[in-house]
Amino acid sequence: MPTLFEKIWQQHVVVDKGAEALLYIDRNLLHDGAFHAFGALNREGRKTRKPRQHLATADHYVPTRERDKGIAAIDDADAREMIRLFDINGAEHGIRCFGMNDPQQGIVHVIGPETGFTLPGLTMTCGDSHTSTHGALGAYAFGIGATNLKQVLATQCLWQKKPKMMRITVDGTLGAGVSGKDVILAIIAKIGTAGGTGHVIEYAGSVFRAMRMEGRMTVCNMSIEAGARAGMIAPDDTTFQYVAGREYAPQGRHWETALTQWRALSTDAGARFDREVSLDGSAIEPTLTWGTTPEEALPVSAVIPDPASFTDANKRAHAESALRYMDLKPGTPLTEINIDRVFIGTCTNGRIEDLRAAAAVLKGRKVKVQGWVSPGSTVVKRDAEAEGLHRIFEEAGLEWRASGCSGCAAMNGDMVPAGMRAASTSNRNFEGRQGKGARTHLMSPAMAAAAAVTGHVTDVRTLI
Amino acid sequence: MEPFTKLTAVAAPFDMANIDTDKIIPARFLRKLRTAEAGYGPWLFYDLCFDADGNQRPEFVLNQTPWRNTGIIVAGPNFGCGSSREGAAYAMLDWGIRAVIAPSFGDIHFANEIQNGMLPAILPEEHCAVLRQQLKDQPGAQIAIDLESQTITGPDGKTYRFDIEPIYKERLLKGLDDVGLVLQELPAIEAFEKRHYEKMPWLA
Numbered sequence A: 001m002p003t004l005f006e007k008i009w010q011q012h013v014v015v016d017k018g019a020e021a022l023l024y025i026d027r028n029l030l031h032d033g034a035f036h037a038f039g040a041l042n043r044e045g046r047k048t049r050k051p052r053q054h055l056a057t058a059d060h061y062v063p064t065r066e067r068d069k070g071i072a073a074i075d076d077a078d079a080r081e082m083i084r085l086f087d088i089n090g091a092e093h094g095i096r097c098f099g100m101n102d103p104q105q106g107i108v109h110v111i112g113p114e115t116g117f118t119l120p121g122l123t124m125t126c127g128d129s130h131t132s133t134h135g136a137l138g139a140y141a142f143g144i145g146a147t148n149l150k151q152v153l154a155t156q157c158l159w160q161k162k163p164k165m166m167r168i169t170v171d172g173t174l175g176a177g178v179s180g181k182d183v184i185l186a187i188i189a190k191i192g193t194a195g196g197t198g199h200v201i202e203y204a205g206s207v208f209r210a211m212r213m214e215g216r217m218t219v220c221n222m223s224i225e226a227g228a229r230a231g232m233i234a235p236d237d238t239t240f241q242y243v244a245g246r247e248y249a250p251q252g253r254h255w256e257t258a259l260t261q262w263r264a265l266s267t268d269a270g271a272r273f274d275r276e277v278s279l280d281g282s283a284i285e286p287t288l289t290w291g292t293t294p295e296e297a298l299p300v301s302a303v304i305p306d307p308a309s310f311t312d313a314n315k316r317a318h319a320e321s322a323l324r325y326m327d328l329k330p331g332t333p334l335t336e337i338n339i340d341r342v343f344i345g346t347c348t349n350g351r352i353e354d355l356r357a358a359a360a361v362l363k364g365r366k367v368k369v370q371g372w373v374s375p376g377s378t379v380v381k382r383d384a385e386a387e388g389l390h391r392i393f394e395e396a397g398l399e400w401r402a403s404g405c406s407g408c409a410a411m412n413g414d415m416v417p418a419g420m421r422a423a424s425t426s427n428r429n430f431e432g433r434q435g436k437g438a439r440t441h442l443m444s445p446a447m448a449a450a451a452a453v454t455g456h457v458t459d460v461r462t463l464i
Numbered sequence B: 001m002e003p004f005t006k007l008t009a010v011a012a013p014f015d016m017a018n019i020d021t022d023k024i025i026p027a028r029f030l031r032k033l034r035t036a037e038a039g040y041g042p043w044l045f046y047d048l049c050f051d052a053d054g055n056q057r058p059e060f061v062l063n064q065t066p067w068r069n070t071g072i073i074v075a076g077p078n079f080g081c082g083s084s085r086e087g088a089a090y091a092m093l094d095w096g097i098r099a100v101i102a103p104s105f106g107d108i109h110f111a112n113e114i115q116n117g118m119l120p121a122i123l124p125e126e127h128c129a130v131l132r133q134q135l136k137d138q139p140g141a142q143i144a145i146d147l148e149s150q151t152i153t154g155p156d157g158k159t160y161r162f163d164i165e166p167i168y169k170e171r172l173l174k175g176l177d178d179v180g181l182v183l184q185e186l187p188a189i190e191a192f193e194k195r196h197y198e199k200m201p202w203l204a
């Protein structure tokens, strides 16, 4: 009685040595941070064994403004070099690359599903921890470091120890204004940033069954913030409808064969997990982080906790330092936290449904703080413009920019200034993540839009 | 890859849990090329080492004289969580750190340490806490690690046995490179691919 994960694992074991297995990797994604792996490959004189199983996109270092001026116009010499190296490495290794101005460019975890490169039942890797995103389609997808990435390029395989399995069941119905982001923040607040370490998480229950693919991707994306190797959701009709007709998806007679195989990819009744957790979906409120790790999250109706009330000494010490960094006092209602910047985008919340949710709150309103929207991909950007969402953002007073990682890791220079407080739809609120001294509150696109309108953390349910 | 067998070195205590890889090396340094001449050492824990004006923070452990030659870190739970950046392992290694002792590690960072010939040694938090306290009481004290016998000897001479999977232990002891280990299986890989792509021809 195997689980979804075990079925995929079994189908990809090339050699089983008990303690570890040689696992075949169907497809690998690359981004402009992959130069370390290509550099090592080139130094060792190795080639990419199967270039067609790789797809690359420039996202981390690309500017989100004045993109049409081309690579030569990028101010920052290091970033310019990264983008230049990206094009060269892709061409040398025969890998298809969505360069900075390609009409299909976008954040690596957005373009995978968008092109159909991500499919149910696959094993997938990428030199990026948020590769867990792709599990939303029922793939086993996990992040790797540069040396493992080099191995996947050179061999299409990795030696892997089989991870443990955890199932998180969320039943019930989500309330209005509550999204996938709130669900995953509530989960991480419950199990902690190390709660999933060594495990693959399968998300099960009526909440995920009812969720659209965008929401499922948000949830799986942040599995890594719970420490998990990967997150997965069994593929169903919602998945198949999403995948159908996409460029890399099976077509014609292959489609029916694929569907038959994919329909078998769910956890059998009676399958055993190493750990089971459940949450009541109906009780989840809009949720945001107050500290500097994603587990330091609370419902919007809560107050900043007193570190002294934490029984775990490590957590207490962390909370104390987090409150110092965030400049917050215990007992303050979260809704009294003032916001200076708003950032909507990223591989967590930069998809069309996310932009629609933010626009629904912003429509006909003005923002009180500076901020910008960076769509998850150039395709999302075009789709949003076709729907007129960009006009809603601009009329509200936000900047509408090109697609990239932008202020998520601030590697392209899109930073939150030191000491400023951002409402951000990204996935990490670590110290300095959005720029040195920047203070990050993670929340959903609708909640970020609500904060933009009022200038402070706001329960979006009062605005819809 | 250089084999890891034994290491006796100055050990530094890091009290905090969840030290993420953004802390180990901030993202803005990942764009640097890493060469034999210019390693990643200078960027290690950069924002803990220096304040916003670029002044050294005297309170940071690695800035203090007894810990200038640290070779081992003793940390709290979930060391190296977060981003997959292998730059975190490069920065420690290039700075001179070859082993981290902690109750638990972020999965990807754990693999990255192994891939770089570094030892991520797992000891229960109560033992890590004892070691960290001793290191604070005797600044600059050394810890001895023997991978073969899986033992860690603290400043007071007390020895602890640590856990490590046999597969990782062997790789570290022999300094084995994974690409080589994979390519040994090339005939099996090719046979697998034939079967696999027959079943899923749309992937080929």
Ligand code: SF4
Residues within 6 Å of the ligand: A059, A060, A107, A108, A109, A128, A130, A346, A347, A348, A404, A405, A408, A409, A426, A427
């Ligand atoms: S958007 Fe952020 S989390 Fe996602 S790939 Fe880019 S930097 Fe990483």
